[in-house]
Amino acid sequence: MTSLQPARAPRAPRRGPANRLPPERRIAEIIAAARALLAERGYENCVISDIAERAGVVEGTIYRYFENKRDLFIKVAESWFEELLGQQEDVAHVAGTQERLRRTIRRALSIIRHEPALTRFVLMELRPDPDYKNLRLYRLNRAFVSGVMQVLKEAHAKGEIDGALSLPLLRDMIFGAIEHQTWAFLREEGDFSVDETTDGITAVVFRGMQPVSVGAAGADDMAARMERMEAAIARIEAR
Amino acid sequence: MTSLQPARAPRAPRRGPANRLPPERRIAEIIAAARALLAERGYENCVISDIAERAGVVEGTIYRYFENKRDLFIKVAESWFEELLGQQEDVAHVAGTQERLRRTIRRALSIIRHEPALTRFVLMELRPDPDYKNLRLYRLNRAFVSGVMQVLKEAHAKGEIDGALSLPLLRDMIFGAIEHQTWAFLREEGDFSVDETTDGITAVVFRGMQPVSVGAAGADDMAARMERMEAAIARIEAR
DNA sequence: CTTTGTAATGAACTGGCCTCATTAGACCGC
């Protein structure tokens, strides 16, 4: 309760040579070092002093440019993800809803497959955070997700999606499936095939969103009735 | 490298009265305290000393019964989840695949809705862990998930699921959708309706798993069969 | 060459997890 100064003793730090750099470059170097370390150890196991060492700098310097460890890694994730988005192929020219869906799904799986460390950090550390929505990363991610939403919207406009379905729900099923299919991989329990997983998810989603000319609940009932009718007709004709 | 003893100075701790309890009860009290704190603060913000205080015990005592903080909370999650599983309604008597699906999905959403702290901890802290699969919790969770798998398997046996679909993929889509639909809630950004979400997910999954002859890509198949039937009827009528 | 702004330093601080030498409550046989 007494906030009387702990009277930080005056210090006279001995010095090594200070390698002075323009802020922009120093920031870039720190981010690069942190990113490399994140890739090989994961967030929890990244120690500031190691990042500092790898960046050829001292711990305190990092705090000159970043509020704290978390802030640093948010910046890391943002620049990393931004880089990946840049490589994104444009899907606008591709014809056919199913093929367009496939490509965007494939893209997501491919990122996960090639950048598990980044994925883990974003999915586990950042997304659950109360102010995740305020991060630039959230907006970057939305930009990515909007690719899928675009495809869905256009399909919807063309009447290829059953009117009763909610587009966000379809979107969640797609990304939910992507995540669940890759958890084992992210836990380093084994590999997965981008192509096979892509095909599986695409198939179920595409099938699931089709408009049904009859009421959904009655679909199997309808099938049964149809079968009975066909059988009856066959009998009649056989007479 | 020199592991020469830091020569821990001999101490003579002053004592408060020690409330001696049979291990089982002490463990139960610590777990209860930790669970209450987990519910109100989340894992990261739970400090051992606070748990100790709430359990009416000193920090060191906790380490008598639990290896470390993580171990303690794993036990918390396990007992908590076990308790929830006990309340699970049996779905075996319910007729109809769709309704059975709906109930198991509803159950999962209901747990998330009522125990967000537990959910967050399990999904974020435990599931990503490399040895998640060795935890008792993993098996408990499998028991829960197997409810859905059971429904899917029986539906599959009855020919209600397209042969080309993978059951695990369907399962992942279900739970993936559940999770994605609830992330905002888990970040405390707002509530969600258990019933509406249940219906949405159930509808898409049910529709998505239909064999082609009735649903989905079968719409035109359906039309073709209809045409054949109409033609047959015309023939019959013409007789 | 001096001034001045600021990049960089590194010792010290903080707080949370965890250890362990020590104490003392409770049960037991006499």
Added chain:
DNA sequence: GCGGTCTAATGAGGCCAGTTCATTACAAAG
């Protein structure tokens, strides 16, 4: 009741990672 023994409980302190800040020194401008 009474010492002996087992073990629950204690709490000071170790440890380590994140963070702060008074100080230093580099480099560009005057």
